[in-house]
Amino acid sequence: MILILKNRILKGVVTRHIEPGLVRELNSTGLKLKALIRKKFGKSLHIRQVDTGSCSGCESEIISTNNPIYDLQRFGVNFVASPRHADALLVTGPLSKNMLVALKSAYESMPEPKFVITLGDCALDGGLFKGSYYIEGPIKDILPVVLHIPGCPPSPLTIIKALLDLLQKEK
């Protein structure tokens, strides 16, 4: 307990530990994001992530957006445990045949209004796995995708910025 307190006090707000430029960028991006989410979704945006055969690099970066340094949650974006609680589905991976049914049923169990975001080069068109015997066509042919976040994997800051861009475009 003492150690926790000591570290809590010594460390303070950890976002300070990264380069100042990055923090400023993050804050301005994030605050805009928060304002937009307030306007469009009431209080917060809930995202459910589905891995359709990713190498887990993309997952790792999505998790990074939630670490204390990027802390996406403070801007009102939450990752939820069930598609039934979600406004958006965040899909990674090239869509392995084995995941097709699970992906569709995750989408179907979401309440309206709902939308789909794909993340990572694999999720756009299969990426490096394009043409494999076990990959089902691009995800955008199967679900209504409104945004693709490119990268292999996209960095946490790219993810946050892309979400902001999307919300600015959506009316």
Place this chain on the structure above:
Amino acid sequence: MDCPELISEIKNKLPDFSALCVQEDYPDQVCIKVSPEIFKGACFTLHKMLASPVMMLFALDERNGLNKFVINCVFVSYRRRQWITVSTDILQESAYFDSLAKTIYSASLFEREIWEMFGIQARGNPDLRRLHLHDEVWPQENYPLRKDFQKVHEGNLGEYKFSRVEGRGVFEVAVGPVHAGIIGPGHFRFSVSGEPIINLETRLGFTHRGVEKLFEGKLYSQAINLSESVCGNSVFAHSLAFAQAAEKISGLVISAQVAYLRGIFLELERMYNHVNDIGGIAIDVGFSFPAAFASIIKEAILQLNDSLCASRYLKKVNLVGGVSVDIDSAKKYLLLCSLKNIKKDFNELVKILNDSVSFMDRVDTTGILKRKTAQDLGVVGLVGRASGISTDLRRYFPGVYEEAKFKMITQESGDVLARLKVRALEFFESCRLIEEFSEKLVTGGNIRVNPEQKGGSALGYVEGCRGPVLYWLKTDSAGVIQRAKIVDASFHNWQGLTFAVLGNIIPDFPVCNKSFNLSYSGNDL
């Protein structure tokens, strides 16, 4: 004939053993060719003699031209510092071989894989359910790794049969493939009686992407990118194992500078994974402060990677014949300074965990994988070390680790705490190794050579963060890949998890699972 002592040792144990030919392809690789009749006996003898699990068992389709399939079974000998392959040819008309699984458990998953991918049956294996190609979506009698496979033809679909535990009060809990967290897909089926788990069956393969087939027909330069996308948190280990195999085939010898650089990157990868897993164990028992603390340390290492080689996950760093990034004196300074801070933070993290009685209570004696069970299953790598099995490729095939006086870390108890301790101690050891390696770096050395395009086959192996990552490659004379077999440590270790959870309660499953932290994509390929 090479290796007379090895052969006579086998003969002592197995009097009617005779090899068709024995080749020492590389100083660290021996291939023993035998007839199909004695394949099983020879494998069993080596398994016992070397106390080695089946590290790899795979098929090659050489019907085109040679009219046969080849089955290779690879063992490791730590004493000889060699990989020993038992190889046999089977004619295409009789596409089967005698199953090893009844006497060597670690062969069983490989046999299932050979059956679904090549249609070669391991005769006598009681369980030939498909592993990666799910019956519900992939029709029967489509064997994608056969050379003449073009596209899938229509056929019957089926259904996977889970093993059932029946009895009064026994019920099943099915979880997945989509889980609550941000994590890969897999299906777990628990049979529970009262509170304790009495059986767990995992069904994986959800992230199967046909990786091995995609390697075929590619040149090294394209294939190395693919190897980086097999398992996203072992990017460097996978590309390194691939590069090593390709370099062996081309007869390339890498410079000392490259060996040190690779050592540094490999240890950085291990560090971010270990701290990530320690954080994961904390979060899965609901202890959020250290979990957040661990994610800060992980982020610091990822950012360090980024500033060293412009990639948070060390992508595009390895090349066949060297590396693309050098560490000059400015970068070295940055590396050592960051490392000092990271080490300090990590030290605090470990202290916080050690000091928390309630945390220790949750992890101590939870999810025990007994040493005997681990040995029987052929568990490797970190999980094996936590159960008292001394297996670490860095120790037995040391290279630059030898002069750095690498210290292997093992624990005896095999519980979540043991796996946590191995991670923590290895983290410190990795810091020390990086410091040692960076001492040896010189500036302005040549860090890459172009590989020669040659035909041949070779095995590349690396101790990744979870355990051995193995790449077996075969190329034709133009350097085009004909077959790639990949085995990530996860493939061996998932079985271990199903035994470690027995007798525990379902709420402890996440923490057991996290303490193994196995890869879905590395397993499913």
